[in-house]
Amino acid sequence: MSEVKNILLVGVGGQGTILASKILSEGLSQAGYDVKMSEIHGMSQRGGNVSTQIRFGKKVYSPIVGKGEADVIVAFEKMEALRWIEYLKQGGKMVINDFEIPSVPIQQGIAKYPEGILEELLHKAKASVFKAGEIASELGNSKTMNIVLLGALTKAMDIPGIDWEEVIRNNVKKGFEEINIKAFRAGADQVA
């Protein structure tokens, strides 16, 4: 594969995007790809939006994804999907967690959480929408929501030859391997 593929993971501080992107980039680099991953630290822990950008291919230069260049965007929160849609490539895919986290202006009653986001996104792009948090809770651990989304993402990426379950085993806390693998499989089932 000579071209560079671009993946964006977007969400809100504390949703576990960092671990998901770590597993993703480890898997890709072990498969022999050149990988660059970029994230913005700083004020994200205080309720700001967070984004992780992963680029891989034979040779990657820029560590960040340009507008209209993302092959897949995984949104851990649906308003974040809306915020980042202009980064999606024409024909790119979205994986959207049907989950709302209001921002401070919304909580203060100054702004309204936009209505009809999912309809809008499904109309504009090829998107898989599901409730990752509920799936994780049904499996018995709501904290595996990020791995549910990772499962959906790797399915949407469709990169052969990577044993994702092995990468997960090596990157999650000891004793939590099996629950995370279940979460990963449940996520993959959400993408056709």
Place this chain on the structure above:
Amino acid sequence: MKQLMTGNEAVARGAYEAGLTFASAYPGTPSTEILENMVQYKNDLYCEWAPNEKVALEAAIGASIAGARSMAAMKHVGVNVAADPLFTFAYTGVTGGCVLVSADDPGMHSSQNEQDNRNYATAARVLMLEPSDSQESKDYMKLGLELSEKFDTPVMLRMTTRVCHSKSLVSLEDRVETALIPYEKKIAKYVATPANGKALRRKLIDRLKSMEEYSNHAEINHVEYNGSEVGVISSGVAYQYAREVFGEDVSYLKLGMTFPMPMAKIKEFAGKVKKLYVIEEMDPYIENHLKMAGIPCIGKELIPEMDELNTDIVRKAIFGISTETIQSEKEAVVRPPALCAGCPHRGFFYALKKKKNIIITGDIGCYTLGSAAPLSAMDTCICMGGSISAGHGAAQALKKNGSDLKVVSVIGDSTFFHTGINSLMDVVYNKGNSVTVILDNRITGMTGHQENPGTGFTLMGDVAVEVDIPLLCKAIGMKEENVITINPLDLKATDQALTAALAKDEPTVIIAKWPCILKKFSEQDKKEFDLTPKKCEIDQETCKKCKSCVRTGCPAISSGDQIIINPDSCTGCSICKQVCPFDAIREVK
């Protein structure tokens, strides 16, 4: 086996592999993780958090003079604080190799300004290296220590946010121990009196010549020749953007060493191409060097002089092309950062907001978010430690001019230790009357929880002596009754302390002491503060929807058809309960 590492991890690894034994830093985004990553090598080297960047660099200078390889790391504005020793250190040179890591923040992701610290290299005349990815971050750190010893100069390793915080693949090597260089007394070299300084100044000029000679032949100033039509000169992460946008068909001069600039190599490269672009972030640093040498090039007339670059910006600027994007008419609501649910600063700022006829001078830390609506309880934020001194100046000027406005200066614990102590001495010594509030949340919060001289622990995890802030205030001359410690989650006590302090015409200090809610609590924290988990809940039948609780700005509280406290994020700090006029909020276990 290659490993994915951030630039910051790679710098720490490079220092380790190069046999460095001393590292010091003050935390600051995007540089913080460099020293955090040094700790894993603590069996082989020593590392510490300094109270500020000047102290960090001076300590690294001392380690170098003592014969060890050393480094200091800081964010771009930290170099301003450390500039005093830097300029003279450029004169004296080193014994053990010494690298100053400057992590610039183009685009101001987490900074109060945007400054291009490459200008420091030319101003101080220190050798500068600019990595563009993690492998180079490691390699240049090692090379920097070698070149520092070879040319007898401090070396600046200039990073930027995207280099610091992007991961790419790095090949690891083993550590090579470097023996301490035996100490010799060198008064003429290290005592910068005017007489010695003049001699050192001449040596510095000679050193520049040999460094430029090296720069012209250095492999890290690398030419990739792909034809004579177009040439591109670039450095740092801007090179990565340029390389991607211009592709395989143009020629590149990728600069890894940008001071002294390899002017002979640049002239030769410029002579081989018909059209020459300079692609760089922020200032026209490379471009100005070319223009001074009479080399025509295209740079800042197309490429923006502010904000960080990316491939979109470079492509649009050079080729006028934008990638087609999917647009939506719907707009995502902004998601600004806010003080966390349970943050001890919230109670303090809520009480402070109620005070009239005051100017609030603020400082740098999480608590700068006290300036955000609905609290809006801050009027200024300039630089680390500036709250107390700017507040003092304002208070004296107001008083002299007969104004009845009073001043409250707000500063965090780590920032107080950084440079706030000097400012408080100014207030006491010069008989000021501003109110100084030290928000002591028992940790350096904003940068992600680093130890400091007040926390009782060091970077390497050892138990440390704690600064006794009340005793320190007394030692610099504050009256005992004018130094009071309060719990900022107790609104009544906070209000009373502020009222009493504002009524006085002499220096007062209020220490608002409560640990950061995100902190990993120490045994001492657990003993000193009631940190048992609690939640608050709104009784919907009693609630009159007056939104008093919403106006605390707590992100756990949502205002819709009902006012609701999200039990997952509430920590039971009880600020909302205290402000509710209808007793509709109760604590639940």
